Amino acid sequence: MGTLDRIQYRPIPVRDLLVEMKDMSELMIDLAYSSALFNSRELAEEVLELEKCVDSLAYLLDMSAMIAVRNPSDAESLVGVSVVASAIDKISDAAGDISAIVLRGIGIHPLVREVFEKVEERLIRVEIKPESILVGRRRGDLKLASRIGANIIAIRRGRDWIINPKEDETLQKGDILIARGAPLGIEELRQVAEGILKNWRNRRGARRKAV
Amino acid sequence: MIDKMAELKDTSELMVDLAYSSLLLNNRELAEEVHALENRMDDLHTEFELLVLTRCITPEESKDYLGLIRLALVSENIADAAAQIADVVLRGLKPHPVLRLAIREAEETVMRVPVSKGSVLVGRNLQEAQIQEETGMWVLAVRRGDAWLRPRPDLVVKEGDTLIAAGYAGGREDLKQLASGKPAQT
Numbered sequence: 001m002g003t004l005d006r007i008q009y010r011p012i013p014v015r016d017l018l019v020e021m022k023d024m025s026e027l028m029i030d031l032a033y034s035s036a037l038f039n040s041r042e043l044a045e046e047v048l049e050l051e052k053c054v055d056s057l058a059y060l061l062d063m064s065a066m067i068a069v070r071n072p073s074d075a076e077s078l079v080g081v082s083v084v085a086s087a088i089d090k091i092s093d094a095a096g097d098i099s100a101i102v103l104r105g106i107g108i109h110p111l112v113r114e115v116f117e118k119v120e121e122r123l124i125r126v127e128i129k130p131e132s133i134l135v136g137r138r139r140g141d142l143k144l145a146s147r148i149g150a151n152i153i154a155i156r157r158g159r160d161w162i163i164n165p166k167e168d169e170t171l172q173k174g175d176i177l178i179a180r181g182a183p184l185g186i187e188e189l190r191q192v193a194e195g196i197l198k199n200w201r202n203r204r205g206a207r208r209k210a211v
Numbered sequence: 212m213i214d215k216m217a218e219l220k221d222t223s224e225l226m227v228d229l230a231y232s233s234l235l236l237n238n239r240e241l242a243e244e245v246h247a248l249e250n251r252m253d254d255l256h257t258e259f260e261l262l263v264l265t266r267c268i269t270p271e272e273s274k275d276y277l278g279l280i281r282l283a284l285v286s287e288n289i290a291d292a293a294a295q296i297a298d299v300v301l302r303g304l305k306p307h308p309v310l311r312l313a314i315r316e317a318e319e320t321v322m323r324v325p326v327s328k329g330s331v332l333v334g335r336n337l338q339e340a341q342i343q344e345e346t347g348m349w350v351l352a353v354r355r356g357d358a359w360l361r362p363r364p365d366l367v368v369k370e371g372d373t374l375i376a377a378g379y380a381g382g383r384e385d386l387k388q389l390a391s392g393k394p395a396q397t
Contacts, residue, residue, distance in 0.1 A: 018313035029289070036282070077307045080299040084234065084310060090292035091227070094285045101281050107274035111213055112282065118217035120361050121224065149364055182364045184338075 005052065007059045014068070014081060017061040021088045024054050027164050028095035030123065030153050030180045035102045037116055038125045043154065043178070044099035046163050051099075054092040061085045122186045123178065130173040131195035140167025147200060150181025150189050215259045216279070219286040222252055225352065225361050226293035232351050232377060233300045234310055240323075241375070244352075245297035248359065252290040259283050322348075322383055326372045329392030338364035346385035348376040 028050050035043035062085070065078045101108065116123065128134050134142070144150045155162040155169070156176035162169065171177075179189055191197035226248045233241035260280065268276050299306070326332055332340050343349045350362040354373040360366060368374075376386055 015309045015312050018309060022313060036278075073305075077305045080304040081307045081309055083299050084296050087230075087292040087295040090295070091289055094288040094292070097281065097285050097288070101278050105274075106281065107276075107278045109275035109279045111216070111279060114213045115216045115220070118213060120221050120363050184365050 005056055007056060009063050010060060012060060012064065014061055014064045017057050017064065018081065018085060018088075021054055021057050021061070021085060021092075024050055024057075025088045025091040025095065027153060028054070028092050029098075031163070031178070032095040032098035033116075034123050034125070034154070034178045034180075036098055036108050036112060037123055038178070039102065039108060041103060042161060044102040046154075046161060047095050047099040048103075050163075051092050051096040054089060058085055058089045120182070121180055122183050123180050124186050124190055126177050126179070126190045126193045128171060128173055128175045128177065128193050129195040132173070132193050133195075133198060134171045134193055135173045137171050138167065139165050139169045139171060144179075144181075144185075144189070148181065148185030148188050150179050150185040152177050152179045154178040212259070212262050215255060215262065216283060219252065219255050219259060219283055221361060222248055222255070222359075223286040223289040223293065225359060226252070226290050227296075228361075229352060230293040230296035233297050234306060236377060237300060237306050239300060241351075242297035242300035244359070244375075245293055246301070249290055249294045252287060256283060256287045322376055322386070323354075324374050324376065324387055324390045326368055326370060326374060326390045327392045328370045330368075330370075330390050331392070332368040332390055333370050333392075334367065336365045336367045337362050340368060342374075342376070342386065342389065345389060346382040348382040348386045351375045351377055 028047050031043055031050070032047045034040070035047060062082060065082050069075050069078055100106075139152060144152065152165055153163075155165050155171070155178070157172065157174070177189075177193060179186060181189070188197065188201060192200065226245050229241050229248070230245045232238070233245060260283070263276055263280055266276070299310075332342070337350060352375040353360040353362060353366060353368070354375065355369065355371070374386075374390060
């Protein structure tokens with residue numbers, strides 16, 4: 001294990017810290033399962049980096065909460081925040097434990113792949129083919145979450161990993177996407193990335209309710 | 212074994228969603244559901260471990276099976292974390308506003324609504340049902356018999372299901388009506 005970063009108080013709002021911890025912990029779980037499923041040491045290492053971040057954020061959050069407490073009523077109210085933050089920290093530790101399975105070469109039983117074909121939230125690894133309509137599109141413009149209930153959690157471009165890509169990240173041919181989502185949406189994303197499907201299936205027959 | 216492991220993973224993730232929802236809505240009922248699921252997890256986890264232990268495992272396979280045991284443990288740990296979040300609600304701590312803000316826009320209401328025969332929802336999957344578009348409420352979980360199901364887009368709603376949904380209070384009546392199968396009162 002590397003050395004631990006020195007923790008110094010920084011005035012960051014508790015709300016921001018909590019949001020970041022929550023988002024990060026959820027991303028980490030998905031990345032960690034992806035690292036196991038696709039047997040990627042690099043993804044597993046990314047998860048461990050994120051885990052260190054979450055640990056630091058947990059310290060900062062506790063410090064901010066301590067400063068904010070002025071009376072018993074504050075304490076009663078803020079202890080809940082601290083308990084939730086520590087639960088989030090536990091979730092990120094759990095993600096770290098998955099990565100450790102990969103990094104220590106403990107072994108991923110072939111059954112795991114079958115398990116992931118049955119769970120409700122699927123993960124895929126798919127390469128963007130040159131003829132795919134995704135090429136040149138910005139991640140944010142695709143509106144994957146609302147369109148198909150899926151989300152790109154990492155992109156492998158050449159030798160680099162882009163973890164949790166930003167909205168304005170432009171997708172390129174040859175990118176390898178790691179995405180998560182519901183089975184139907186994930187399958188649609190695969191077909192679109194591989195150029196099999198030239199357009200999104202339009203599910204939104206959204207007739208507005210007549211008022 | 213595959214089914215058990217898939218259920219462990221799904222249940223732990225459902226618990227996290229429900230735990231955050233219980234906090235967001237300061238709702239004891241949802242928090243209690245998280246605890247009920249925690250008991251279910253404990254049973255499942257034990258059953259899973261016993262299944263692994265009663266396999267005849269060769270030395271070459273042992274590492275792979277250790278990986279499985281550790282993965283199941285991860286689900287169990289996630290479930291514990293969810294239970295810890297739900298505890299904040301069960302202990303009656305005044306939820307700090309920051310929690311709600313952090314778990315996204317404060318929501319006004321949570322409701323359980325039974326799906327009656329004749330409801331337009333019966334026989335449709337959640338994606339087709341367009342519940343959120345129609346009512347502004349979104350489904351957190353579906354109770355079917357003793358089972359809790361996650362609201363996947365391809366989950367087909369059945370008569371007798373109970374939907375747990377969250378959203379703005381204005382959507383309550385719309386959702387009740389959608390699930391009841393009675394015509395709109397105008």
